Amino acid sequence: MTEIQAGSAEEGAAVAAPSSPRVPAIELSGVVKEYLAQGEVVQAVKGVTLSIAGGEFFSLLGPSGCGKTTTMRMIAGFEDPSRGTVRLHGQDVTGVPPNRRDVNMVFQSYALFPHMNVWENVAFGLRRRKVAEADIRRRVGEMLEIVDLTGREKRRPREMSGGQQQRVALARALVNNPRALLLDEPLGALDLKLRQAMQIELKRIQREVGITFVYVTHDQSEALTMSDRIAVMNDGLVEQLAAPREIYERPATAFVAGFIGTSNLLDGTVEESTGGRAVLRAGYEGRILVEGGTHAVGDHVAVTVRPEKITISAEEPEGDVSAVRGTVSEVVYLGLYNSYAVRLADGAEITVFQQNALDSTSTAERGEAVWLSWQPRHSYVIGS
């Protein structure tokens, strides 16, 4: 892909800075976006600071209205931050219009030009930057090959399937060899099968072209599969910024724990605290062991436990484990695993996944009294 990258030298029109591996591709510092809605100031983004490395696959993940799309639109230049700065490759681009920023966007509904065929759509950006016609022909041809659309040059967008339109949108942005590619829920309109295929495809293309991808999505599994790092956003703020495994295994806040996968939230009062280990007790039979951190006796501590980390047993488990007692209130057979809902004495409901292994002995019936146990390292203390 060296040929495609060589193209950036001739595109003097857009803001460009000498790239250095140590300068982040995108840097947001203290970015705030305020709107005036019916005479009231609404903060869509309440102060986001993050930096994205060159070549990284970075996701902004969160529910609708969390500010992820606004954050992306500020990187693209469609919105100006009310406060804070946006830097691309070290250069302050706050207030620079989108046509003078060296980033390109793949829109949620693709936003292809309906009056142009595939070729004209993909060549649009290069034409605006007055790239030589011979280079345009070469680069558009190469890009259509990458997205597997060779031979469809003359098609109009409305004559194509959703997946094909998606690839045109991708090619139209990538052909400009931008410093970063911004993708706004690009797979949202596709059906599940196509979406999964496109996830793999996107990852492959990103590796091939080596361009920084910023991916906005509300789909946690999509973010977990594709990203190098994820910023989980909620209510205009970044709740946690980490690699997918870290986000899943060690959610920093109750929101992240709840938003990513299924999670159980438990809390209790510290009864003992010795050698980096604490024992919590609550309004039900049993104990919760917590590793790491310093907790004083009498502290109130909240932890999360993933459903697949919990074991169900009829007898109280032996050894150094967290163990709590409850009653099975629901059993749902899900093929690969069973999902149990277990009610504790204080009314809290705990979800447990048990894989349906051949020799599975840990089956419980509705109404049965059971013990739930898990390793101390699987109790994650949640920040307040």
Next chain:
Amino acid sequence: MKRLAPYLLILPGGLWLLIFLVVPMVFMASVSTQEGDIINGFVQTFDFSVYGDALTRYQTQFLRSVGYGLVGTVVSIAMAYPVAYWIAFRGGSRKSTYLLLVLLPFFVSFVLRTVSWKFLLADDGLLLSPLKSMGLVAQDFHVLQTTVAVIGGLVYNYLPFMILPIYVALERIDPRVVEAAQDLYAARSQAFTKVVLPLSLPGVFAGVLMTFVPMTADYVNAGILGGPSNTMIGNIIQTEYLVNTDYPTAAALSFTLMAVMLVGIFAYARALGTENVLEAAAR
């Protein structure tokens, strides 16, 4: 019954058009090749020379009508496009209010509005008499009975027919497509010329159809606001029919006008690259 349903549904409208459009047209076509007068009656002679004679006699008015229609249409596009653009992209939640304002003149009779222009623009009318008494314009300056007054009246009366189709076309443009153009290095002006304008052309095309045809055939504006040197072909047809009762000439002129406009419109559609005129008008 199920297969007949679509035909039954178009029956009322179809019958209406057959009785009130096709039949009179066949009748008028027949009249155009008859000879005679209103007292002694008309006899069918299939003499087509009336077409040539009428065209030669009223060539000036013909060309003038097409000219007025063209100028009026161009002026309408220039005035309507910014209005439609503004309502579509800047109208916000008040779009329907602005559209109502555009349509408001239709609540008053066409003739009445044109007559009120006459009062407004008269030599000693509301507009000119204060200007004249202040010495801002010459005493012999007048607006009525000029080409400007007639074209002004035409534009005024048909402007909504240009604004609405352009508005509809602009309104249907996804704002994300405009953003995509800007994202792909198009300056605002380029985003307009490369994306917004091409996507709105079907609306302009429909607007041209809806204004050029009635403007060219109009006789009210020339009759009320114009003078003897502004007579349009519509006025001639009206006079031949109602005053001179020369039905063959009036009918021949009507058919010639229709033919000229159909040919013109199809040529225009061809030039614009729109394969199907009706499809473009419907969009």
